[in-house]
Ligand SMILES: Nc1ncnc2c1ncn2[C@@H]1O[C@H](COP(=O)(O)OP(=O)(O)OP(=O)(O)O)[C@@H](O)[C@H]1O
């Protein structure tokens with residue numbers, strides 16, 4: 316038995332379209348997750364104790380259940396409560412919500428890492444709460460939240476493969492379909508693995524670049 | 535203006551079950567230096583923090599130049615709006631034991647931030663003013679250094695410049711030299727002496743009894759959350775009849791008393 320990658324690579328346009336969907340859902344989902352996570356962490360930090368406690372439960376649930384179960388519930392369970400979503404929308408929403416729970420924790424740790432005295436000093440010179448967040452807290456925690464944020468982005472990229480199970484036409488679904496049409500399952504899987512790995516390396520490289528620039532700023 | 539610069543009325547503070555301040559009342563006249571002394575844990579920092587509303591007194595009131603700070607006057611003890619709190623608090627400059635400089639900004643950035651964001655100055659104008667403040671504390675040539683590149687004494691002087699940049703009429707210091715190596719305390723104390731000579735109203739929590747005796751117009755002695763003395767250094771140091779105060783002073787090199795005798 317010999318491998319025949321040519322039959323798969325012959326479908327390059329389809330593969331690229333799948334790759335495009337994967338990258339789109341990944342980038343959009345990660346950005347949405349990070350923004351949502353930041354908003355949640357900020358509400359928990361400044362919203363008083365009831366808000367803090369209230370937001371803790373959904374975060375625990377989201378972090379304590381498999382992503383696959385979450386998207387199945389969203390996509391197959393949604394219609395039972397009148398929530399009929401396109402695979403696309405369900406996938407993007409799923410990634411965003413799942414990721415937000417983790418980003419919320421990352422930013423919570425970030426907030427906690429800033430010494431309270433730095434905030435008090437800012438209050439004493441008359442900065443408003445929003446100014447304190449943007450001028451003091453965010454830049455001070457940036458370096459600390461960068462590595463776990465990149466790490467989470469990488470995890471989310473790999474989780475997008477599961478969206479093939481709710482028929483999102485992303486890379487895994489596309490390449491697997493080609494593989495079965497062409498009777499080249501293993502070749503398809505090998506190519507999939509290589510492309511994901513390349514994307515992960517790219518993300519890590521970008522992360523290191525960002526970190527280096529940040530650490531220059533906060534010498 | 536006959537209002538005292540600072541008026542503390544019947545302030546008590548509890549942390550959970552612990553009573554940290556007990557019914558403290560004192561007034562600080564404009565242009566004077568009050569030094570807060572007392573054993574560790576007696577509530578000096580807590581009192582100063584209540585006076586800047588970094589800590590909420592459990593009961594009692596603070597007035598800054600006649601205006602309430604933190605809680606509105608009148609019945610109900612309502613919280614001031616954030617904007618009102620910022621307005622009244624802008625009369626106070628605060629200097630912390632741990633400097634609390636923002637590590638991601640240069641000395642110049644630390645001093646000019648509020649000028650830009652609070653006063654709405656342009657970058658050039660703010661940096662020019664900040665530069666003047668840094669010059670005043672002798673750190674003009676360090677303006678572009680980050681806090682991590684400065685000695686403790688230099689960091690504390692930047693922190694003083696940062697507090698002065700907004701032209702406060704009152705300065706609070708919480709043990710400004712306690713985190714410094716002994717050879718670095720002098721440079722910070724001399725900046726503070728200059729400020730006092732210029733007539734700045736100051737409240738200084740300090741263990742530097744020599745500084746308290748020579749610069750302080752009033753000495754406040756706190757013990758177990760009670761204000762036992764608030765008087766001139768002559769009275770407090772020269773005739774310590776109060777056993778708690780005598781015991782406290784004995785534990786220090788009794789420099790203040792020696793200098794006055
Ligand atoms: N945030 C807090 N929560 C609980 N207890 C506190 C808190 N801050 C201070 N205390 C307690 O209040 C008491 C007075 O503390 P404070 O820091 O005001 O003392 P201090 O006179 O400044 O002492 P030192 O000379 O060591 O700085 C101490 O017993 C301290 O443990």
Ligand SMILES: [Mg+2]
Pocket residue numbers: 578579580709
């Ligand atoms: Mg203290």
